[in-house]
Amino acid sequence: MNTIDRRESGVFFVDGPGGAGKTFLYRAIIADLRSKGHIVLVIASSGIATTLLPGGRTPHSRFKIPINAEPSSTCSISKQSDLAKLIRQTTAIIWDEAPMTNKETMESLDRTLRDILENNNPFGGKVMVMGGDFRQVLPVVPKGSKSQMISASIVKSHLWAFTKILHLRQNMQSLNDRDFAEYLMRTGDGIEPTICEDLVQIEVGMAIPWEGEASLHKLIEETFPNLQSHRWDASYMVERMILTPKNQDVQQLNDIVINQFPGDEQILASFDEVEGDTNNLYQQEYLNSISTGGLPPHMLKVKKGAPLMLLRNIDPKAGLCNGTRLLCRGTFQNMLDVEIxxxxxxxxxxxLSRIKHKTTENSGLPFVLIRKQFSVRLSFALTKIVNNDYFSRTMLTEFFALNRADDQQSRHLLYRKIPEYYSWHSKEKEWRRRRSQKRVIGRIYTGLDNRR
Known part of the structure; x- marks a missing residue:
C-alpha cells in the first residue's frame, strides 16, 4: 500500500499455504483501493478462483493473452482500444493462483504492458500483486517431465528477480489442531517421511482395503448413503464426491452411480467431426470413442436431480466457469436446465446448450477433433483437478472420498484434501464444520490393491 501511495512501481508475491488468508487479504486490498477511487484489475489462473474475488476474470479473458503463449507472444490489445485506456488508468493488478500459470503467459502480459504504457519497468510500472502456494498445482505441461514443469514455473522467469516475496505462515483454518497443520506443511514442503520416494503414508483409520469390485460399491454407498431418497437434494449432492486420478475411473464410477440414481435416464449424444476433413477419413465410431481431458463424453447420460460439473468458462460473471458444480433440473434434447x-x-x-469443443495440439491426436456437446459431465466422481485450494473451499464440504487405485497416478492427491471450512481433529477422526460446529464424519477411502 505504501508503494501505491508513493506512486511507485513494484511486483509482489504473497506466498502462503491453503487457509493462510490469501483471499481475505486480496479482498481487503481490493476494497480499500476501490474505496479510494483506484481501479484494480483482478485476475485468477483458474475459472473457479475468479468467482471468489470481486470482478475476477481469467488472465486470458481480461488481457486477451494467447491460450498457448510462446516466448515471443503478446496480448491482442491495441494501444487505441478501450482496454488499453483502462490499463493506463489502473493502479494495481492482483493475480491469484499465479503458480498455476506458465511463465510464458506472465511474460506475454509483461511485454504488452511495457508497450502500451511505454514504460520499461516490469509490467509497465504497474503495481502487480501475485499470490498462491507452490505446494499446490504447478503449470500443466502435457506429458512433460518434472524438470519441464519446473522450467515452466514463474520462478524461472526473468521477472522473478524483480519480485518481493511476502509470507503468510499461519494456517488460520487449522488453529484447533496445530499438529495436523504442521503435518500438511511437512507434506507440502516435501520433508514428511515417504515410501518409494514420494508416497506419503496415510493413517490406517482413513483407509479400507481393496477387495475387488465390491470395494467400489462400498465406496459409493459410504459416500452417497440413501441415494434413492435424495434425488432433488442440492445440499446433499454438493457435500459429496469421489476423487480419482484417471478419466476412465471417473467414467466407471459415474456410470455405476447414475445407474443407481432414481429417475428416467436420458442419453444426449454429441456431434463429432474432424476439422478440415472433407473426405471423411475417420470413421464416426472412432471419433465417438475419443475421450481426452477437457472433452465432454460423447454419450452424456443424465437424470433430473443428478450433479454435473461445468467444463468450460461460459459466463464467469454469472458463476458459470470451469469447475462449477451444477444440479440438473431439466433435460431437453438441445438444452439443459441447471442450478448452480x-x-x-x-x-x-x-x-446450457451444446457448444463446440476442440482438442488441442497436445492431445496426441493427428487431427483436431470438434465435438459439439453440452460442456458438462457427471460429478459423482471427479479427477484430481479438484486438488486445488479453490475447489476445496467451494466444493468439498462434509463428505468426500479418495479412490486410489493406482499409486503412480495418485501420489499427488494427498496435500490440500482438507476443506478449509473444517478443522481436523486427528484423534477423534471427525470433521467439525467451522460455521455451525456440526460434527460429521469425513473419511478418506483408499482402494489400495494389497495383493501386490
Missing part, C-alpha cells in the same frame, strides 16, 4: 451449487451464485438457474 457452488460459489456466490449458488441457487441460481441457467440454461
Amino acid at each position: 451449487l457452488t460459489g456466490h451464485h449458488s441457487g441460481k438457474r441457467a440454461f
Whole structure:
C-alpha cells in the first residue's frame, strides 16, 4: 500500500499455504483501493478462483493473452482500444493462483504492458500483486517431465528477480489442531517421511482395503448413503464426491452411480467431426470413442436431480466457469436446465446448450477433433483437478472420498484434501464444520490393491 501511495512501481508475491488468508487479504486490498477511487484489475489462473474475488476474470479473458503463449507472444490489445485506456488508468493488478500459470503467459502480459504504457519497468510500472502456494498445482505441461514443469514455473522467469516475496505462515483454518497443520506443511514442503520416494503414508483409520469390485460399491454407498431418497437434494449432492486420478475411473464410477440414481435416464449424444476433413477419413465410431481431458463424453447420460460439473468458462460473471458444480433440473434434447451449487451464485438457474469443443495440439491426436456437446459431465466422481485450494473451499464440504487405485497416478492427491471450512481433529477422526460446529464424519477411502 505504501508503494501505491508513493506512486511507485513494484511486483509482489504473497506466498502462503491453503487457509493462510490469501483471499481475505486480496479482498481487503481490493476494497480499500476501490474505496479510494483506484481501479484494480483482478485476475485468477483458474475459472473457479475468479468467482471468489470481486470482478475476477481469467488472465486470458481480461488481457486477451494467447491460450498457448510462446516466448515471443503478446496480448491482442491495441494501444487505441478501450482496454488499453483502462490499463493506463489502473493502479494495481492482483493475480491469484499465479503458480498455476506458465511463465510464458506472465511474460506475454509483461511485454504488452511495457508497450502500451511505454514504460520499461516490469509490467509497465504497474503495481502487480501475485499470490498462491507452490505446494499446490504447478503449470500443466502435457506429458512433460518434472524438470519441464519446473522450467515452466514463474520462478524461472526473468521477472522473478524483480519480485518481493511476502509470507503468510499461519494456517488460520487449522488453529484447533496445530499438529495436523504442521503435518500438511511437512507434506507440502516435501520433508514428511515417504515410501518409494514420494508416497506419503496415510493413517490406517482413513483407509479400507481393496477387495475387488465390491470395494467400489462400498465406496459409493459410504459416500452417497440413501441415494434413492435424495434425488432433488442440492445440499446433499454438493457435500459429496469421489476423487480419482484417471478419466476412465471417473467414467466407471459415474456410470455405476447414475445407474443407481432414481429417475428416467436420458442419453444426449454429441456431434463429432474432424476439422478440415472433407473426405471423411475417420470413421464416426472412432471419433465417438475419443475421450481426452477437457472433452465432454460423447454419450452424456443424465437424470433430473443428478450433479454435473461445468467444463468450460461460459459466463464467469454469472458463476458459470470451469469447475462449477451444477444440479440438473431439466433435460431437453438441445438444452439443459441447471442450478448452480457452488460459489456466490449458488441457487441460481441457467440454461446450457451444446457448444463446440476442440482438442488441442497436445492431445496426441493427428487431427483436431470438434465435438459439439453440452460442456458438462457427471460429478459423482471427479479427477484430481479438484486438488486445488479453490475447489476445496467451494466444493468439498462434509463428505468426500479418495479412490486410489493406482499409486503412480495418485501420489499427488494427498496435500490440500482438507476443506478449509473444517478443522481436523486427528484423534477423534471427525470433521467439525467451522460455521455451525456440526460434527460429521469425513473419511478418506483408499482402494489400495494389497495383493501386490
